Amino acid sequence: xxxxxxxxxxxxxxxxxxxxxxxxxxxxxxxxxxxxxxxxxxxxxxxxxxxxxxxxxxxxxxxxxxxxxxxxxxxxxxxxxxx
Amino acid sequence: xxxxxxxxxxxxxxxxxxxxxxxxxxxxxxxxxxxxxxxxxxxxxxxxxxxxxxxxxxxxxxxxxxxxxxxxxxxxxxxxxxx
Amino acid sequence: xxxxxxxxxxxxxxxxxxxxxxxxxxxxxxxxxxxxxxxxxxxxxxxxxxxxxxxxxxxxxxxxxxxxxxxxxxxxxxxxxxxxxxxxxxxxxxxxxxxxxxxxxxxxxxxxxxxxxxxxxxxxxxxxxxxxxxxxxxxxxxxxxxxxxxxxx
Amino acid sequence: xxxxxxxxxxxxxxxxxxxxxxxxxxxxxxxxxxxxxxxxxxxxxxxxxxxxxxxxxxxxxxxxxxxxxxxxxxxxxxxxxxxxxxxxxxxxxxxxxxxxxxxxxxxxxxxxxxxxxxxxxxxxxxxxxxxxxxxxxxxxxxxxxxxxxxxxx
Numbered sequence: 001x002x003x004x005x006x007x008x009x010x011x012x013x014x015x016x017x018x019x020x021x022x023x024x025x026x027x028x029x030x031x032x033x034x035x036x037x038x039x040x041x042x043x044x045x046x047x048x049x050x051x052x053x054x055x056x057x058x059x060x061x062x063x064x065x066x067x068x069x070x071x072x073x074x075x076x077x078x079x080x081x082x083x
Numbered sequence: 084x085x086x087x088x089x090x091x092x093x094x095x096x097x098x099x100x101x102x103x104x105x106x107x108x109x110x111x112x113x114x115x116x117x118x119x120x121x122x123x124x125x126x127x128x129x130x131x132x133x134x135x136x137x138x139x140x141x142x143x144x145x146x147x148x149x150x151x152x153x154x155x156x157x158x159x160x161x162x163x164x165x166x
Numbered sequence: 167x168x169x170x171x172x173x174x175x176x177x178x179x180x181x182x183x184x185x186x187x188x189x190x191x192x193x194x195x196x197x198x199x200x201x202x203x204x205x206x207x208x209x210x211x212x213x214x215x216x217x218x219x220x221x222x223x224x225x226x227x228x229x230x231x232x233x234x235x236x237x238x239x240x241x242x243x244x245x246x247x248x249x250x251x252x253x254x255x256x257x258x259x260x261x262x263x264x265x266x267x268x269x270x271x272x273x274x275x276x277x278x279x280x281x282x283x284x285x286x287x288x289x290x291x292x293x294x295x296x297x298x299x300x301x302x303x304x305x306x307x308x309x310x311x312x313x314x315x316x317x318x319x
Numbered sequence: 320x321x322x323x324x325x326x327x328x329x330x331x332x333x334x335x336x337x338x339x340x341x342x343x344x345x346x347x348x349x350x351x352x353x354x355x356x357x358x359x360x361x362x363x364x365x366x367x368x369x370x371x372x373x374x375x376x377x378x379x380x381x382x383x384x385x386x387x388x389x390x391x392x393x394x395x396x397x398x399x400x401x402x403x404x405x406x407x408x409x410x411x412x413x414x415x416x417x418x419x420x421x422x423x424x425x426x427x428x429x430x431x432x433x434x435x436x437x438x439x440x441x442x443x444x445x446x447x448x449x450x451x452x453x454x455x456x457x458x459x460x461x462x463x464x465x466x467x468x469x470x471x472x
Contacts, residue, residue, distance in 0.1 A: 008217050008289035009300040052303070059222035061285060075219060075287075079303035082216065082247060082288020083200050083259050083279060083421075091370055091442035092453040135456070142375035144438060158372060158440075162456035165369065165400060165441020166268075166353050166412050166432060179332035182352065190357035190407050196428075197350045198421065199335065204343035254343050268351065268432055269463060275349075276425045310422060 002068065004037070007077035010053070013046050023070055030055045031064035033074060052079050085151065087120070090160035093136070096129050106153050113138045114147030116157060135162050167235070167243050169227045171218060173250045176260055185244045185264050192241055194268040196275040198261045204254035206301065209294040216249045216258070219287035223247070230281040234263075237277065238270040245278065247288060277314050284311040320388070320396050322380045324371060326403045329413055338397045338417050345394055347421040349428040351414045357407035359454065362447040367405045372440035376400070383434040387416075390430065391423040398431065400441060430467050437464040 005018045024036045034055075038048035047053070055062040056075040068074055088101045107119045117138075121131035130136070138145040139158040151157055168184075178197060186192050202214050227245050234240065246260040261278045265271040290301040321337075331350060339345050355367050380398050387393065395417040405411060414431045418424040443454040 005219070007219055007287065008291070056219070056222055056287070059219070059225050061226070075222070077219070077287065078289065078300065080284065080287050081290045081301045081303050082218070082286055083283040088372070090372055090440065091444070095453075139372070139375055139440070142372070142378045144379070158375070160372070160440065161442065161453065163437065163440050164443045164454045164456050165371070165439055166436040177332055178335055178350075179330055182331055186354070186408070193354050193356040195352045195354070197331075197352075198425070199348045199350075200421070201339070201346050201348070203346040203419065255339070266356065267459075268353070268429075269459070272351070272425070272429045272432075276421075279421055279425075306420075306422070 002033075002071065003073045004033070005073065005075040005077075007075065009078050010046070010050065010076055014043055023068070027068060029064065029068055030057060030062050030066045030074060033068050034064070034076070047076060050078070053077075054079055085116075085153065086156045087116070088156065088158040088160075090158065092161050093129070093133065093159055097126055106151070110151060112147065112151055113140060113145050113149045113157060116151050117147070117159070130159060133161070136160075137162055167228075167231050169224055169231065169245045171220075171223050171227075171247050171249060173248060175248070175257060176246045178260065181244050181246065181260060182262055185242050185262050189241055189264065191266055192264040193266050194271040195262060195264045196268070196271040197263075198259075198275055198279050199257055200259040200279075202252050202254050202256045202258060206292060206294075209296060211254060211292045211294055213293040214252045214254075214256075215291045216247075216252060217289045217291065218247075218249045222287050226286045227282065230278055230285060233281070234274045234278050238265070238274040240265045240270050240274045243274070243278070245282075247282075247286070249288070280307070280310040280314060283307040320381075320384050322377055322384065322398045324373075324376050324380075324400050324402060326401065328401070328410060329399045331413065334397050334399065334413060335415055338395050338415050342394055342417065344419055345417040346419050347424040348415060348417045349421070349424040350416075351412075351428055351432050352410055353412040353432075355405050355407050355409045355411060359445060359447075362449060364407060364445045364447055366446040367407075367409075368444045369400075369402045369405060369411070370442045370444065371400075371402045375440050379439045380435065383431055383438060386434070387427045387431050391418070391427040393418045393423050393427045396427070396431070398435075400435075400439070402441070433460070433463040433467060436460040 110116050242264040244262045263271045263275040397415045399413040416424045416428040
């Protein structure tokens with residue numbers, strides 16, 4: 001299982017803050033997971049179309065090619081705007 | 084008359100904080116005044132020998148060629164160390 | 167090197183006093199305070215809410231402070247970032263850095279703020295007369311952070 | 320744009336609150352506090368005295384703030400410089416700057432400090448186990464101020 005989190009505008013657009021799912025077959029990195037989730041269609045396509053989407057794996061900033069493995073926590077969110 | 088002020092280590096070395104004197108004949112700028120005062124001899128020679136001596140005329144930072152005229156306030160002091 | 171993510175407000179004097187406590191070698195403190203403005207991008211702002219990613223926030227801030235300590239000879243730092251509902255004029259964030267001389271404190275404080283703005287997972291939502299909106303990231307924040315990039319990093 | 324040269328101590332929170340008062344457009348405050356260290360140039364410091372040039376001090380600080388306002392879009396500033404007898408850990412100087420965004424406040428605050436260090440007529444005398452001595456100017460202060468030099472100035 002992996003945990004997937006969504007924040008801020010993306011969380012609102014998806015209507016989901018967090019979910020747990022089995023690591024989908026063939027998904028090995030953040031980019032693969034993003035494409036898999038966008039493939040659900042409907043609002044989920046926003047995961048593919050959102051510009052400047054940011055990712056974290058296990059609470060560290062990540063890139064599309066950052067590996068995702070069993071037990072990981074993956075987060076998708078817009079560019080940060082704190083401070 | 085002009086007013087001449089001395090500060091910090093220079094004030095201590097000269098044993099004088101302030102004096103008023105008639106603008107000496109031939110003195111037209113800060114450098115001229117400095118040479119004139121150093122010419123008093125004794126401790127006053129420190130005015131000539133002190134490295135990095137700084138000057139102000141009428142409470143603005145000045146240079147050796149800054150003019151000095153009747154009624155001016157001229158100050159001599161070491162580099163500043165506040166803050 | 168204390169970091170807090172909290173709803174509560176903070177007092178600048180109290181935080182700076184704690185940062186300096188027991189360190190008579192501190193000659194310089196630079197403190198940054200970020201505040202809720204009543205205007206943003208031309209619209210009045212009546213209220214703001216700050217969302218964050220619990221756990222990652224603290225980890226990201228600790229990593230930023232760790233990097234600052236490697237780059238500059240600083241004696242201490244304090245970060246407080248508020249979350250939840252805020253009003254115009256409220257304090258949002260404090261970054262305070264202590265050092266022997268001022269150059270290090272200025273550089274480290276600005277570095278921490280620039281990295282916080284681009285790497286710490288906080289998001290602002292503001293309420294305007296046209297409704298609520300998520301604040302867009304500013305390009306100038308990316309360029310501010312990029313100034314600190316090092317060839318080896 | 321308030322400037323004070325005074326014997327009295329100051330409270331950071333109070334000063335920053337006054338700097339921001341009635342200005343809901345302030346999004347950033349950068350504050351620098353300079354402190355008496357218990358060591359300088361390898362000697363213990365038990366006491367410090369600050370001499371200044373009354374009249375010129377205020378004039379020099381006002382000129383520095385004027386130049387900062389011409390260079391950066393800042394909303395307010397506050398300078399307090401103490402004079403007289405001070406002890407280790409005492410506050411010596413406060414420079415606080417407010418602006419809409421942080422870049423201006425950081426730059427203006429550091430600029431004011433760098434210029435104050437080389438252009439404002441204050442002199443420190445410190446008491447050490449080897450006796451009292453006037454503090455020497457640091458070359459790094461000249462180079463810090465020189466960073467801000469402009470071709471036209």
